[in-house]
Amino acid sequence: xxxxxxxxxxxxxxxxxxxxxxxxxxxxxxxxxxxxxxxxxxxxxxxxxxxxxxxxxxxxxxxxxxxxxxxxxxxxxxxxxxxxxxxxxxxxxxxxxxxxxxxxxxxxxxxxxxxxxxxxxxxxxxxxxxxxxxxxxxxxxxxxxxxxxxxxxxxxxxxxxxxxxxxxxxxxxxxxxxxxxx
Numbered sequence: 001x002x003x004x005x006x007x008x009x010x011x012x013x014x015x016x017x018x019x020x021x022x023x024x025x026x027x028x029x030x031x032x033x034x035x036x037x038x039x040x041x042x043x044x045x046x047x048x049x050x051x052x053x054x055x056x057x058x059x060x061x062x063x064x065x066x067x068x069x070x071x072x073x074x075x076x077x078x079x080x081x082x083x084x085x086x087x088x089x090x091x092x093x094x095x096x097x098x099x100x101x102x103x104x105x106x107x108x109x110x111x112x113x114x115x116x117x118x119x120x121x122x123x124x125x126x127x128x129x130x131x132x133x134x135x136x137x138x139x140x141x142x143x144x145x146x147x148x149x150x151x152x153x154x155x156x157x158x159x160x161x162x163x164x165x166x167x168x169x170x171x172x173x174x175x176x177x178x179x180x181x182x
Contacts, residue, residue: 084164
């Protein structure tokens with residue numbers, strides 16, 4: 001009995017040590033956060049970003065002033081991210097003709113991984129690449145998915161940390177943005 005208890009204790013310590021090593025290695029691979037500006041939140045301007053899409057074309061958030069924008073930070077390894085993507089695709093398809101913009105920012109994965117995931121799921125919305133994590137740090141992303149709802153004036157109207165976002169909530173927020181100051 002005592003031997004089983006010692007084995008469990010040893011296994012627990014091993015798991016703890018491996019977890020701490022994983023956290024330390026993950027932290028080293030992230031770009032340093034920009035602490036010179038406050039974290040983006042509701043009521044504040046969305047940081048302007050410049051990223052490359054899967055076709056290699058530059059996309060700048062500022063290019064969409066005058067249109068409501070949803071910016072979603074995600075990764076293919078993230079189960080809640082994968083769970084909400086079909087809903088984003090549905091809403092994007094439904095509201096794109098009304099001026100709604102959806103930008104899916106792939107956070108710290110290679111172009112090949114993001115492209116494979118987007119193609120295998122037949123996404124038609126723009127997928128942007130943040131391979132080095134600079135934009136994720138600028139937006140102070142600490143968990144995936146994180147979603148920013150940005151009004152036509154470039155101000156953040158809502159932020160959702162985690163997911164998956166329900167279709168009903170997503171629809172309400174997008175319709176509110178589309179009706180705002182028309």
